[in-house]
Amino acid sequence: MTLILLNKPYGVLSQFTDEGSGKPTLKTYIPLPGVYPAGRLDFDSEGLLILTDDGREQARIADPKHKMPKTYLAQVEGIPSEDALETLRRGVDLKDGRTRPARAQIIPAPENLWPRDPPIRYRKSVPDTWIELTITEGRNRQVRRMTAAVGHPTLRLIRIRIGEWDVGKLAPGEWREA
Structure with a gap:
C-alpha cells in the first residue's frame, strides 16, 4: 500500500x-x-x-x-467569545443539519507558518484570531461554515492533522x- x-x-x-x-x-x-x-x-x-x-x-x-479526527488551524475574523467556542464544541446547526461536537480553542498565531499567496486581506479595524478546531466529519466547507455560523468568518484555513x-x-x- x-x-x-x-x-x-x-x-x-x-x-x-x-x-x-x-x-x-x-x-x-x-x-x-x-x-x-x-x-x-x-x-x-x-x-x-x-x-x-x-x-x-x-x-x-x-x-x-x-x-477520523481532522485538525485545522483557522484564522478567523474577530475574537471568538467563550460562548462561540462552546457552540463549536457542542455542535453547530447548519443548513444540512447539526455538526458533531468539535474540539475548539483559541491558540497563539502559529510560528514558522509559510506565507500564503495571495495573502489574506488585512483590516486595521477588525482583529483576527487563530483557533484550532478538530472535527470528525468532513462536510463541504464545514469548518468555514461552522466559524461563520458563530459570527467569525474564516480568513485562512490550514489542515494540519488527519488521524x-x-x-x-x-x-x-x-x-x-x-
Missing part, C-alpha cells in the same frame, strides 16, 4: 484533472500513478491531504462513519511517503 502525505498549497484542486477550469491540480505535485486523495481539501484551503492506492484505506480515512498523520515540516507542494 502506498500512502502519501502532501501539503496542498492554496489555490490547488484536490484532484488530478481540472475538467477545463484551468486551475492547478494534484498532477503538478504528485508524479505517482494510481494514487487518489482520501477526502478533499477546498481549493482555497491549505495543508494536509492524504493520497493512497488502497481503496479500503481511502474509505477509512475519508468516510465520516469512521469518525495519526500530520503535515509536519512539509512546505506547500512538498510530499512524502508515510
